[in-house]
Amino acid sequence: MATLARLQARSSFVGKQYYYRNRYLHRITTIIQKWWRSYLGKKEFRHVVQVAHYTMKMNLYNEMAVKIQRRWRGYKIRKYCFNYYYLKEYLRAISETNDAIREALEEFAEMKEREEKKANLEKEEKQRDYQARKMHYLLSTKQIPGIYNSPFRQAPDPWELRLQKAKPLIHPRPKVRQECSTSLSDWLACTSARSFPRSDILPPINKKKCQGPFRDFNEVLEQRYKPLEPTLRVAEPINQLKLAREELKREECAQNVNDKMFFPFSSYHKKEKYTPSIHSSSKYGSDSYGEKQFRSENPKKWICDKDFQTVLPSFDLFSKYGKLYSRAGQIV
Amino acid sequence: MHALTVDWIPNGQIGVMSLLRPLLLDVVPTIQQTAALALGRLANYNDDLAEAVVKGDILPQLVYSLAEQNRFYKKAAAFVLRAVGKHSPQLAQAIVDCGALDTLVICLEDFDPGVKEAAAWALGYIARHNAELSQAVVDAGAVPLLVLCIQEPEIALKRIAASTLSDISKHSPELAQTVVDAGAIAHLAQMILSPDAKLKRQILSALSQIAKHSVDLAEMVVEAEIFPVVLTCLKDKDDYVKKNASTLIREIAKHTPELAQLIVNAGGVAAVIDCVGSCRGNIRLPGIMMLGYVAAHSENLAMAVIISKGVPQLSICLSEEPEDHIKAAAAWALGQIGRHTPEHARAVAVTNTLPVLLSLYMSPESSEDLQVKSKKAIKSILQKCTYLPALEPFLYDAPPNILKHVVGQFSKVLPHDSKARRLFVTSGGLKKVQEIKAEPGSLLQEYINSINNCYPEEIVRYYSPGYSDTLLQRVDSYQPIIN
Numbered sequence: 001m002a003t004l005a006r007l008q009a010r011s012s013f014v015g016k017q018y019y020y021r022n023r024y025l026h027r028i029t030t031i032i033q034k035w036w037r038s039y040l041g042k043k044e045f046r047h048v049v050q051v052a053h054y055t056m057k058m059n060l061y062n063e064m065a066v067k068i069q070r071r072w073r074g075y076k077i078r079k080y081c082f083n084y085y086y087l088k089e090y091l092r093a094i095s096e097t098n099d100a101i102r103e104a105l106e107e108f109a110e111m112k113e114r115e116e117k118k119a120n121l122e123k124e125e126k127q128r129d130y131q132a133r134k135m136h137y138l139l140s141t142k143q144i145p146g147i148y149n150s151p152f153r154q155a156p157d158p159w160e161l162r163l164q165k166a167k168p169l170i171h172p173r174p175k176v177r178q179e180c181s182t183s184l185s186d187w188l189a190c191t192s193a194r195s196f197p198r199s200d201i202l203p204p205i206n207k208k209k210c211q212g213p214f215r216d217f218n219e220v221l222e223q224r225y226k227p228l229e230p231t232l233r234v235a236e237p238i239n240q241l242k243l244a245r246e247e248l249k250r251e252e253c254a255q256n257v258n259d260k261m262f263f264p265f266s267s268y269h270k271k272e273k274y275t276p277s278i279h280s281s282s283k284y285g286s287d288s289y290g291e292k293q294f295r296s297e298n299p300k301k302w303i304c305d306k307d308f309q310t311v312l313p314s315f316d317l318f319s320k321y322g323k324l325y326s327r328a329g330q331i332v
Numbered sequence: 333m334h335a336l337t338v339d340w341i342p343n344g345q346i347g348v349m350s351l352l353r354p355l356l357l358d359v360v361p362t363i364q365q366t367a368a369l370a371l372g373r374l375a376n377y378n379d380d381l382a383e384a385v386v387k388g389d390i391l392p393q394l395v396y397s398l399a400e401q402n403r404f405y406k407k408a409a410a411f412v413l414r415a416v417g418k419h420s421p422q423l424a425q426a427i428v429d430c431g432a433l434d435t436l437v438i439c440l441e442d443f444d445p446g447v448k449e450a451a452a453w454a455l456g457y458i459a460r461h462n463a464e465l466s467q468a469v470v471d472a473g474a475v476p477l478l479v480l481c482i483q484e485p486e487i488a489l490k491r492i493a494a495s496t497l498s499d500i501s502k503h504s505p506e507l508a509q510t511v512v513d514a515g516a517i518a519h520l521a522q523m524i525l526s527p528d529a530k531l532k533r534q535i536l537s538a539l540s541q542i543a544k545h546s547v548d549l550a551e552m553v554v555e556a557e558i559f560p561v562v563l564t565c566l567k568d569k570d571d572y573v574k575k576n577a578s579t580l581i582r583e584i585a586k587h588t589p590e591l592a593q594l595i596v597n598a599g600g601v602a603a604v605i606d607c608v609g610s611c612r613g614n615i616r617l618p619g620i621m622m623l624g625y626v627a628a629h630s631e632n633l634a635m636a637v638i639i640s641k642g643v644p645q646l647s648i649c650l651s652e653e654p655e656d657h658i659k660a661a662a663a664w665a666l667g668q669i670g671r672h673t674p675e676h677a678r679a680v681a682v683t684n685t686l687p688v689l690l691s692l693y694m695s696p697e698s699s700e701d702l703q704v705k706s707k708k709a710i711k712s713i714l715q716k717c718t719y720l721p722a723l724e725p726f727l728y729d730a731p732p733n734i735l736k737h738v739v740g741q742f743s744k745v746l747p748h749d750s751k752a753r754r755l756f757v758t759s760g761g762l763k764k765v766q767e768i769k770a771e772p773g774s775l776l777q778e779y780i781n782s783i784n785n786c787y788p789e790e791i792v793r794y795y796s797p798g799y800s801d802t803l804l805q806r807v808d809s810y811q812p813i814i815n
Binding site: 087090091094095097098099100101102105108109112275277278279282285290 | 362402407411445446449450486487488489492530560563564566567569596597598599600601602603606632635636639640
């Protein structure tokens, strides 16, 4: 019994010791765990704070970056990709250029018109002058008033004044007409010292014959005044063939009603001047160069108006017919 | 021989050929020349006679004696070749086959300008038909001689040489390149300033045939400094000079935006617009197409066309020209101008051209081409148009496929603009929209719904059709409150 009581007392004492020791251990363990947990918690907290700090910083940086990028993108688009003011300026420059070109073209067109008008006026003026010169004979004289100077008018017609100023038109004579129309019979009329003087008074018929060995006077006269026997070559002019052709042409021309050949009647109303091709505007027919004559011609360089003439010499054979031998021999 | 009246020839044509053929071999040169001239005139008259000339084996004889005879015979023989070659490609091929090209090229070196002219003319007519014949002419070595001919003092010869170069270069880029390599562009460009109208026609035509093939050729033509001299040709008295000048500018402008920009910077657009205003009929067509090509490249260029007052001119062309193809071109050009941005579409819509385009699309008399082009133009302009006063007439007249686009545009603009909404209601547009019947679920119905959502419900109900009937029904069924 005492043991039991002792055991009970011991166990309660040990129990209490154990109790107090447990409590103590628990307390210490708790303290250790408390410190460990606080350490972990603080670590965690530090981590969270770091992350939050980092996120906040990054957000700030991003926002700032976006601000910069925004400003840059706006600038880039406005300056380099689509510059509104540049476009406006360009369009303004275009419209100015257009106006300048339009003005320049208008001026050009006006200038052309003015030139044309001037050319037309000059042409008309020339035509009127030519008309006035042609109609010069209609000028009024003191005795007879002309048709443009009617006495019932107060002032003469402007044509009258024009006629007064105009020089009369003389049709230019073709300068080749300087034919020497000396025929052969004029040879006898020439009065130079070397030829025989020809008087109008014929010598007396019954003149006494001179004494001496003189020939018969009539024979002498016959011989002296023997008519010129020209050869065939000289008898006709050199260009007789050409003259004959022209004579023929003149005769035919006199029979023509209208001198203008091939008067165009179908195109008569058309005012447009037709510029022909070289093919149809050059002379038809072969050129005489290379076939008929072999000189190169430049009429502008000629001194006189006439060209060289081709001359065919005539035969001497027939001109000497009957004159080869003298009469004395009586052969022929 | 010249007194032969050509009309009764076909009856005895074989006989005539057999009569003329021995005369070609006559001893007297005048008879040979006259026989050749007679043959040429016969062949010139119609192609049956030309065929008879070919069949009668006359060409080899002509070609053979072409080399030897004097210049009148050469002219007459070249005339025969030209007259035969102009009718059809087969006859021209017959001429090439008998070896005429070499002798014609030899004639191009002759002293007499008449012979050169006749030879160049014959070569031009041969080269006109197709690319193979042109290639044959080029292979015979004609191009450098033609370029020399252009530099001669006689105007008729220059004209013919320019027209021949134009005929050669029109078929393909290689041929045009051959012409350019011979140094033709510089000489052609110099002669743009000449006072003779027919010469200018041919020069401008030659340059445009060269420039039309590729960008490089067009750039070469531009480098010859034709701008701004070409613009003076647009003010010429002669209509065909104006037409050819605008053709040249069109061919240059259509290749790249840079070339079009060059023309715009030189003031070409204004000159072309003035030229279009001063011509009538087919002469206008190249100018209208040029404006379309320039506007098609980019929106800045289209804006340049707009500020040069191009749109009123184009709408005048659209309304007053009688021919369908010119109207089609004007419609296309307007479509190209208006399709870029709302600003452009507004500029086109303000001039009241859209109703004209619509009427052209709807009219049964317009050709198919015109209808297609005006439809495309309307569509492309409408898709960008935010100028509502111009769109409103479309609500009333347009066919359903166009109505869809119109209503779509309204549905895009109305939600954002209160003034426009008010105007839409007061002008009766809302009423019209309610009257449109659309299948539920279709695009049109969605647009109508979005328009209806811009307005309070009472107004929508007020304008819906049959509202007065429903109100009267309500009156009928209403029980008055009797105290």
